[in-house]
Amino acid sequence: MRKNFDDLTIADDFMFCKIMQDEEICKTFLKLTLADKIGKISYLSSQNAISTGSEAKSIRLDILVKDETGKSYDIEMQAVNEHNLPKRMRYYQAALDILFLDKGEHYSSLNDSYIIFLCLFDSVGKDIPLYTFENICLEDRKTLLNDGAKKIIINANAFKKAENKNLSGFLEYVKTGKVTTEFTERIEKMIEKLKNNEQARSEYRFISGFEMDAHHYGRQEGWKEGRQEGRQEGRQEGRQEGLAQGFKDGVMQTAKNLIDIGLSVENISKATGLSCGEIEKLKIKS
Incomplete structure (x- = not known):
C-alpha cells in the first residue's frame, strides 16, 4: 500500500x-x-x-x-x-x-x-x-x-x-x-x-498510481499471455514473455492516459520510464 x-x-x-x-x-x-x-x-x-x-x-x-x-x-x-x-x-x-x-x-x-x-x-x-x-x-x-x-x-x-x-x-x-x-x-x-505544492502532490499520485496499475496489469496480462505461449513453446518461456509484453502494454497505455490529461512530457517520462522521444511519438499518434 x-x-x-x-x-x-x-x-x-x-x-x-x-x-x-x-x-x-x-x-x-x-x-x-x-x-x-x-x-x-x-x-x-x-x-x-x-x-x-x-x-x-x-x-x-x-x-x-x-x-x-x-x-x-x-x-x-x-x-x-x-x-x-x-x-x-x-x-x-x-x-x-x-x-x-x-x-x-x-x-x-x-x-x-x-x-x-x-x-x-x-x-x-x-x-x-x-x-x-x-x-x-x-x-x-x-x-x-x-x-x-x-x-x-x-x-x-x-x-x-x-x-x-x-x-x-x-x-x-x-x-x-x-x-x-x-x-x-x-x-x-x-x-x-x-x-504544500499541488504539482508535486499530483506527480506523486500519478507515479504511485502508475506503479500499482502497471504491477496489476503486467501480472494479469502476463499470466494470460504466458498461458497462451506456454501451450506452444513451453510454459516458463511463455510466462516470461507474457509478463514482459503485459508490462510494456501497461506502460504505453498509462503514458497515453497521462498525455490526455495534459501532464508534461518530462513528468510522464519520470512516471513511466519512457524516453521523451517515445512520449513525443505517442503524442503525435494520439
Missing part, C-alpha cells in the same frame, strides 16, 4: 529524489559523503531509466550526477534491506559504464564513477557509518587497481559514530527525522514546501 503524501520523509524515494534535484543540496551531500572536493555539477537528473540491451535487466537510478571533471555519481536511497546490495551495485556499475562509453571509444575514456547507496540499515554489519570499497591487490593490500570505480554504502543507523558533525546530523535526520544542523533544517523546509 502506498504511503500518504503528507507522511513522506527524505527516506522515501520520491521525496529523496525531489530534494536531491537541488544542486546545492546534492553537492553538499556528496562533499559530506566523499570528504573530497566536488567539481561544479554539469548534469543532474532523477529517475533515469537505463537499459543495457533488449534482453537485459533494466534499472532506474534515483539520482545521476556528473561534475565538470567528468566524474559521475549514482546516488540511491535504500529503505529496505533486500540482501542483494553488493551484486546490485556491481550491476549498476556495469550499466553506467555501458551508458557512458560510446561504440568505438577507448576504454581509457571511461570516467571515474561512484555508486552511492544511502541505507536505513547496516548491510555490511560492522556498525560504522560509511563503507568505501575499491578494487585492491590482495597480495600486498597497498596496490590499487585504479579502475576509477568506487562503491560507497552509507549506514544511517550508525549516525552517532560519524566523526563529521554535519554528516552525523544528516544521517540522524534520515533515520529519525530529527533536525540538528543548518543543512538538515534547510532540507526540512524544502520538504514542507513540497508538501
